[in-house]
Amino acid sequence: xxxxxxxxxxxxxxxRMCGAVVFTGPVQKSEVSKNPEVSFSCPAYTIIATSRGKxxxxxxxxxxxDSAQGRCRRGKxxxxxxxxxxxxxxxxxxxxxxxxxxxxxxxxxxxxxxxxNEKPCRVLSFVDTRRFGSWQPNGTWQLNRGPCVMFEYxxxxxxxxxxxxxRAFDRPICEVLLNQKYFNGIGNYxxxxxxxxxxxxxxxxxxxxxxxxxxxxxxxxxxxxVKVEVTDTEVKEEVTNTEFKEEVTNREISxxxxxxxxxxxxxxxxxxxxxVPLEVIKLGGxxxxxxKMDYTDFKSWLQCYCVEGMKSVRDHxxxxxxxxxxPGPMAPKDAKTKMIVKKEDDHDYKGGKKVKKAxxxxxxxxxxxxxxxxxQRRAGRRK
DNA sequence: CGTCCACGTCTAC
DNA sequence: TAGACCTGGACGG
Numbered sequence: 094x095x096x097x098x099x100x101x102x103x104x105x106x107x108x109r110m111c112g113a114v115v116f117t118g119p120v121q122k123s124e125v126s127k128n129p130e131v132s133f134s135c136p137a138y139t140i141i142a143t144s145r146g147k148x149x150x151x152x153x154x155x156x157x158x159d160s161a162q163g164r165c166r167r168g169k170x171x172x173x174x175x176x177x178x179x180x181x182x183x184x185x186x187x188x189x190x191x192x193x194x195x196x197x198x199x200x201x202x203x204x205x206x207x208x209x210n211e212k213p214c215r216v217l218s219f220v221d222t223r224r225f226g227s228w229q230p231n232g233t234w235q236l237n238r239g240p241c242v243m244f245e246y247x248x249x250x251x252x253x254x255x256x257x258x259x260r261a262f263d264r265p266i267c268e269v270l271l272n273q274k275y276f277n278g279i280g281n282y283x284x285x286x287x288x289x290x291x292x293x294x295x296x297x298x299x300x301x302x303x304x305x306x307x308x309x310x311x312x313x314x315x316x317x318x319v320k321v322e323v324t325d326t327e328v329k330e331e332v333t334n335t336e337f338k339e340e341v342t343n344r345e346i347s348x349x350x351x352x353x354x355x356x357x358x359x360x361x362x363x364x365x366x367x368x369v370p371l372e373v374i375k376l377g378g379x380x381x382x383x384x385k386m387d388y389t390d391f392k393s394w395l396q397c398y399c400v401e402g403m404k405s406v407r408d409h410x411x412x413x414x415x416x417x418x419x420p421g422p423m424a425p426k427d428a429k430t431k432m433i434v435k436k437e438d439d440h441d442y443k444g445g446k447k448v449k450k451a452x453x454x455x456x457x458x459x460x461x462x463x464x465x466x467x468x469q470r471r472a473g474r475r476k
Numbered sequence: 477c478g479t480c481c482a483c484g485t486c487t488a489c
Numbered sequence: 490t491a492g493a494c495c496t497g498g499a500c501g502g
Contacts, residue, residue, distance in 0.1 A: 095483055127494095147484080186484055188496080202496080223495045225484060273485085280483055398483090409490080413481090 095185035095226075097243055097278025098373035100144045103191050107142035107151065110193040111217055115156065116140060117210040126204040131230045133179045140207060140217065145234050146241040146277025149191075153179045153207075181205075182232030186225025192218045235273075242278040243374070246314070246367045249277070253363060254308050257300055265423040266302045267295035267414050270366070279366055282398040283373075285415035287365045289397035294421030295414050302362060311358045404432045 095103075119134040137156040142149055155176060183189065192200050196214050199206070203218035205228060219228065240249035253275050256262075261272055270276050270284040279287070288295050293302060360368060376390050397403050398415045406428045408414045420430065 099483070184485075186495090187482065188484095221495095222497075223482090223484095225486095225494065227485085271484085282483060411491085412484090 095147070095187070095189055096280030096283050096370070096373075097144075097146055097241070098283075098370045098377065099190070100147055100149050100185060100278070101243060101374055102377045103185070104142035104144040104149050106193075107140060107149075107191055107217065111140045114139070114215070115210045116153075116207050116217070118208050120153075121206045121208070123204040123206075126224065128204065128226075128228050129230055131179075131181060131205065131228070133230070137210060144241075145244070146238055147184060147273060147280070148234060148238070148277075149183045149185070150232070150234070151181045151183070153181070179230065180232055181228050181230050182234065183219060183228045184226055184235075186221060186223060186227070188223045189219065189221040189226035192220050194218065238273045238277045239275050240277060242276055242366045243370045247310070249275075249367070250314075250363050253303065254306065257304055262298075262300040262303065264299055265296040265408070265421065266293065266299040266362075267416075268408050268410060269299035271410075271412070276366060278370055281412055282395065282415075283366075283370060285398040286396060287362065287369050289403075289415075289417060290365060290369070291362060292418065293362065294419045295408075295416045296421030296424040298423060306361050306363060311361075311364070313358065313360060314364060399433075401433050404430050406430050 116138050117136055120131040122128065122130050133153055135153070135155045139154050139156065141152045141154065143152070144150070155178065192203070194200065194216055196208070196216055199216060200218055200220045202222045202224075203216075203220050204224070204226075205219040207217040209215045209217075219226070239252050242249050256275070261275065262269060264272075267284055267288060270279050270287070271281070273279075284295075373391070373394070376394055377386075397417060400415070403415050403417055404420070405413050405415045406420060406424060409425055420428075
């Protein structure tokens with residue numbers, strides 16, 4: 094399920110599984126993939142992953158000879174081996190993920206493979222059934238994508254609020270939330286969950302929803318640095334955390350003097366685009382291995398997307414928008430709204446755990462949703 | 477068997 | 490604003 098949280102979980106997965114592993118030889122691409130060859134080969138290298146929004150970057154680092162000096166510099170055949178690191182930037186399309194298996198258990202649709210130097214070797218695979226995913230050797234974060242909603246919160250927020258005059262914000266809010274120039278990491282299920290929580294009609298003009306939001310940071314915004322660090326202690330992520338810390342530190346210094354604190358502020362839309370994805374990261378933090386992943390927890394976490402009793406419409410780009418209540422004024426004209434109804438004699442699903450109940454409860458009484466139609470114009474409280 | 481649908485971009489009329 | 494790009498699971502006849 095590749096939206097921002099899944100991409101980040103993928104990077105945690107790679108670092109956890111491969112952090113202490115040495116890889117060797119060339120990087121292999123499947124025949125069928127149309128993505129570029131990765132011309133990197135080295136007798137011994139390590140792999141580190143980083144995520145930003147809906148991208149993951151793998152950094153391949155040749156091992157600097159602990160014993161044999163310059164073992165990566167030159168092979169015995171005389172061919173020059175890789176000396177420098179290589180970054181590969183991945184996008185996951187609709188079905189991409191990483192897996193780490195034995196060579197014998199190579200997954201179907203494994204399109205890029207990194208081999209370990211172990212006896213029966215293992216393989217880190219980029220698996221992508223539909224092949225909508227892509228990678229770029231010697232790549233950088235895609236230039237037209239904005240800051241990460243999860244780990245560059247302050248600059249992401251600033252980027253949106255300082256560009257509200259952009260014509261992009263003429264569109265309905267639900268469609269703008271998929272614009273990766275401003276919401277890098279948000280995808281189809283996240284936009285539904287986020288708008289649902291604020292009871293914002295999906296087809297209200299984005300600028301109308303956003304222009305009332307405060308430019309300064311709320312109290313909760315500042316605390317976010319603490320939350321993220323706690324979240325990430327499970328698997329330490331030096332790079333991401335370092336970047337984040339620096340950013341917050343700088344911004345916090347400049348903001349502190351200027352901002353007077355509000356006590357209890359309802360999280361606004363921009364903040365939910367940060368915190369809701371972080372919830373998903375917490376869910377998946379334990380045993381991330383997508384192939385044998387159990388989606389029970391995730392499904393019960395969903396309050397709107399694909400949930401019984403919710404409505405859905407195709408937006409102007411043909412994507413299904415899940416919502417509850419009023420679709421809003423800019424809803425596609427011809428659009429026929431569907432609604433999922435309970436199946437006849439539903440056996441309450443085999444799992445039958447408390448989690449399933451939890452979903453029904455949240456559907457019936459969304460406690461933190463104001464039953465009044467509030468956020469039409471502005472989600473956050475205004476002074 | 478067939479049709480519809482899917483967590484996302486891309487580029488071409 | 491369409492399509493193109495892909496495989497496969499769910500569901501209907």
